[in-house]
Amino acid sequence: MATDPAAAGGARVIDLSHPVGPGTQVFPGDTPPVVSPACTLAADGYNSVRLDLGSHTGTHADAPYHFLSDGPRLGDLPLELFTGPAVVVDATGLAPRTPIGPEAFGPWEDRLEPGAVVLVRTGWDRHYGTEAYYDHPYLSGAAARLLVARGVRTVGLDTLSPDETPYAGRGGEDWSAHLAVLGAGGTVVENLRGLAAADAPGARFCAFPLRLESGDGAPVRAVALLGDAS
Numbered sequence: 765m766a767t768d769p770a771a772a773g774g775a776r777v778i779d780l781s782h783p784v785g786p787g788t789q790v791f792p793g794d795t796p797p798v799v800s801p802a803c804t805l806a807a808d809g810y811n812s813v814r815l816d817l818g819s820h821t822g823t824h825a826d827a828p829y830h831f832l833s834d835g836p837r838l839g840d841l842p843l844e845l846f847t848g849p850a851v852v853v854d855a856t857g858l859a860p861r862t863p864i865g866p867e868a869f870g871p872w873e874d875r876l877e878p879g880a881v882v883l884v885r886t887g888w889d890r891h892y893g894t895e896a897y898y899d900h901p902y903l904s905g906a907a908a909r910l911l912v913a914r915g916v917r918t919v920g921l922d923t924l925s926p927d928e929t930p931y932a933g934r935g936g937e938d939w940s941a942h943l944a945v946l947g948a949g950g951t952v953v954e955n956l957r958g959l960a961a962a963d964a965p966g967a968r969f970c971a972f973p974l975r976l977e978s979g980d981g982a983p984v985r986a987v988a989l990l991g992d993a994s
């Protein structure tokens with residue numbers, strides 16, 4: 765049954781998402797997903813489950829309305845925001861809770877432009893599922909404002925948040941990076957994984973959110989398309 769779509773001339777699809785289930789690591793204070801059977805093959809002739817999950821569960825996208833009462837909701841954003849050429853910025857090797865400043869983006873300067881999807885790769889996804897995951901490096905407000913000034917409106921990270929995550933007395937309530945990107949009408953895609961695989965010439969990023977009417981954020985299936993995506 766298995767066919768290789770790449771061999772058939774299509775793009776290779778690389779998954780950049782964490783699984784969603786009871787083990788999904790959520791933002792401190794948020795509740796993990798609850799998945800319960802709704803219908804079963806034995807009783808109903810088909811399987812379906814009931815999902816109880818926050819709008820910012822797992823790999824997901826934020827809309828401006830997440831932080832701004834008059835900001836656009838997910839459904840108001842152009843779908844073009846959720847796909848574009850992947851610009852993977854290497855920010856690996858940092859100590860816990862290190863701010864990532866504008867200088868980190870220097871080597872990718874000429875690729876920071878409207879339409880680009882900037883993916884900040886900290887490597888922190890290796891801590892996913894542990895307390896160390898909360899202590900991720902984060903974007904400084906100045907770095908986020910630089911991206912916005914260059915026309916970037918889609919920023920993804922392999923961390924819980926672009927800002928420092930408050931946990932166990934560490935970290936504050938500074939949402940500068942969120943506010944810079946969302947305040948410009950952009951989106952932030954959080955909890956990505958395996959971003960090294962998206963660091964390839966011609967790679968295209970896609971992460972379309974559910975069309976939830978609440979619209980402050982929604983889970984995505986984030987992928988990188990490699991090869992001929994035409």
Ligand SMILES: [Zn+2]
Pocket residue numbers: 820824825826954981
């Ligand atoms: Zn979020």
